[in-house]
Amino acid sequence: MLSKLLMTGAAGGVGAALRPLLAEFATSVVLSDVTEITDLAAHESFQLCDLGDSGAVAALFDGGVDGVIHLGGVSVEKTFDLILNANLVGAYNLFEAARHHGQPRIIFASSNHTVGYYRRDEQLDNTVLPKPDSLYGVSKVFGESLASMYFNKFGQECLSVRIGSCFPKPADPRMLATWLAVEDLADLCACAFAAPRLGHTIVYGASDNAESWWDNRNADFLGWRPKHSSAKWRAEVLASASRQDARDPAVIYQGGGFVAAGHPSDKS
Template identity: 50%
Template sequence: MLNRLLITGAAGQLGSMLREKLQGRAAILRLSDVADLGEAHEGEELVPCDLSDGDAVMRLVEGCDGIVHLGGISVEKSFDLIEAANLRGVHNLYEAARAHGRPRIVFASSNHTIGYHPQTARLDHSAPYRPDGYYGVSKIFGEAVASLYHDKFGQESALVRIGSCTPKPENWRMLATWFSHDDFVALIEAVFRAPVLGCTMIWGASNNDHGWWDNSHAAFLGWQPKDNAADWAEEIARTVPRPDPDEAVARYQGGVFTDEPIHRS
């Protein structure tokens, strides 16, 4: 069991879910965000922190022996906003980890690093980047920082390219991209349990019949996702209109992000 597990972005949708589901997986959960985290429960420490503040991040990471990094901006925004939260923030996190004994990191990357690949393609870990916006570019930067710190300093990271991590699949695209909460928790457990991790990219998706991504390169982790978006296919067919094949959401793996304009301000 980990002694102190840090979760950044703990007030967000995924952070709030992991705050609940990772209780008992570490002696202490250190929870951080710029947003309100409410009251601390038993076994929790609340440490507000702006990831763009390097000194604050250095203090945040001290004493942690594991990190789940969800913090930053998770949608398409202007470059200035993304630069501060996602680029400077991930640099500060990795510098702090290097200074404090290199605790293993689960880095929440994204399918938007490869968003312009067509939905007809099946991708493995060697697929080239095709980001669909500044958000996707920021996650590529984060993966590159993780790779650098692994090669230069021995920092281990799991780069989890999250698909659609929701309680259940909500639309046709999610029949391929859905990543159940339970499968995400099981992946985190496998990452911290593995004797050796290295710097490994993992597609964050459940065992979906219609999935686009091949995780065979990460089989050494012993992680086997159990949930399947196909269990919801009939409900989606009944309640969600099927998009036109020419729409971005039906053409590209990044879905509607590929149709968004660049945010100038």
């Protein structure tokens, strides 16, 4: 059991869904975001913080925390200035603050978009070279690289979770492969905090989906076994799906629409 867990990006979709599940492995939880959260439970507190502000990020660790779930940042493709502040400077500020405050383990919300340019007929383990599909994906490769360097140089442990699609249910055929139940994500966080050693480990954040393109056997030592699967929505998703063009890059590659999208600064 952690005594004080810090969760950044707590006002977002994943943060809101995870909050009720954190009491399973944390006695108190500090929630942080640029958007205020007011509906706090008894074991929760809130601290407003822009991840681009190093002083504000350091202040999140005041009084000590013994685990961090780092969800905060830009979560889709955006212009580089936005990604730079939230995802690159923000990740750096977070790892630096952790280094100076007792090195609590960090769960870093990385993304499947770090490897979005692999084809859907390829199975990936956690040793493949990155093939990001967007500036957003590049920013998550930066975060994973930061985590690797902070472990090798300073012993700062981190789990980089290449989250697939963490939503209440799969919304399209691609998500039958990438869907991650929030309960499975909570179990993964609990396993990472409890594991005797973590080092810097990369894991694909997907439930036990039959369609999956990802092989997590290298992270089996964590003891994480997802209990959910996209199977119960398969018929519904396929029935409502529009016809797919097999030559469309968004269908060929794992990153889907992020692959097909142009540069975010280009005028359409």
